[in-house]
Amino acid sequence: MNISLVLAAQAAGGGTGLEFIIMMVLLFAVMWFIILRPQQKKQKQIREFQNSLKKGDNVVTGGGIYGTVKDIDIQTGKVKVSIARDVVIEVDKSFLFDDTSAAVMQPQQK
Numbered sequence: 001m002n003i004s005l006v007l008a009a010q011a012a013g014g015g016t017g018l019e020f021i022i023m024m025v026l027l028f029a030v031m032w033f034i035i036l037r038p039q040q041k042k043q044k045q046i047r048e049f050q051n052s053l054k055k056g057d058n059v060v061t062g063g064g065i066y067g068t069v070k071d072i073d074i075q076t077g078k079v080k081v082s083i084a085r086d087v088v089i090e091v092d093k094s095f096l097f098d099d100t101s102a103a104v105m106q107p108q109q110k
Contacts, residue, residue: 049098053079062095069096 053059057069059081067081070088077093 046097050093050096053093053096058099059096060099061089061091062097065089066099 053069053072055069055071058066059069059079060066061081065081065083067083067089069079070082071080072093073079078090079093079096080088080090081096082088
């Protein structure tokens with residue numbers, strides 16, 4: 001009786017090893033285009049922003065602190081960010097992101 005159950009399960013599956021491999025490749029392709037590719041594009045945009053930082057840019061740190069770039073040390077990769085009057089913090093460049101809140105908050109011109 002156990003043999004007939006195994007044979008029935010194989011018949012119900014009806015697939016061969018080749019069909020399984022094709023299905024896995026298609027699944028990976030879908031995952032690539034829906035999840036991985038957009039994430040890589042976003043990371044590239046962030047790296048481009050970090051490499052193009054200049055004094056006066058509005059930024060957000062990885063910890064969520066908003067500020068303005070005051071000085072950039074290219075050798076060490078550290079950036080001095082003013083977060084309030086007479087308050088300047090030093091942050092690694094890789095923890096700075098574009099401050100898009102300013103663009104969102106401004107009313108659109110007609």
